[in-house]
Amino acid sequence: MAFFSSDIRTIDDLFVNTLRDIYYAEKQILEALPEMIGKAGSRPLRRVLQAHLKEGRDHLKRLEQVFRLHGAKPKHVECPAIDGLLEEAIDIDGKMPNKRVIDSALIAAAHAIENFEIARYRTLVAWAKELGRDDCASVLQQILEDETAIDRKLGVVSGSKSR
């Protein structure tokens, strides 16, 4: 099963399946972040990635809350998009001598990951509202705002390196 599977018939099916897709994505991001933090050369970048890690754990709990509110099981579905995005971050060679190049590559990879999450949460908020689930929409909106804030902080970190 992935983002779109053969048993999807309604917006509700699409909503639940996409919740499972981002639930998987958030878990994969949590697994990848410690390696990204380990490669980061600058303290401000490490701090932003550490904040992302901390918030990611909280987002998993909030997603479980949305599953409960909606009466759906918190399962995973495959998400080849996040697998591809994380492959980029993992591929960055943390042992090369030029730490500025490593940090620039890490920031670029992290921006792409954040933008993916932002696209998903925007979609989920819209579908929750369409389904009349303002309770779910409200929780998802909070996560969306956290992700947007992390993306802004990444921009500040890259700016502080005169990018």
Added chain:
Amino acid sequence: MAFFSSDIRTIDDLFVNTLRDIYYAEKQILEALPEMIGKAGSRPLRRVLQAHLKEGRDHLKRLEQVFRLHGAKPKHVECPAIDGLLEEAIDIDGKMPNKRVIDSALIAAAHAIENFEIARYRTLVAWAKELGRDDCASVLQQILEDETAIDRKLGVVSGSKSR
């Protein structure tokens, strides 16, 4: 070779490699869009996807211009992120009876693709400026603005379906 490869040593290497990554991504998107257009049920969505297809062809030419300005060869590097994102769009079953569900899934997939492109072009504009290549930054900024406009149009289309 992918987003980060073993021969990257400088921001210039990173810039050229990421140009090649988005050059590959734009070509893959151009290949996938006719299938997405074929599945779209509503005319406004088809129009936005058709505009994306038209602009995508133009973006390839502008990327080739950036390669020329920077004295680099317009080659491809693998981009597992766009491969994963397009897999989602291709997986959407265009034969299911509920066209509204198909369109909602297509809009969600297209938003994720646009957000990926926006992240890449923002990064490329920043790196071009860091390298003192305002000529390249200017062309990349124009593409970034087109991508942002397409993303906004997708939002309008989804809004017109009361999402």
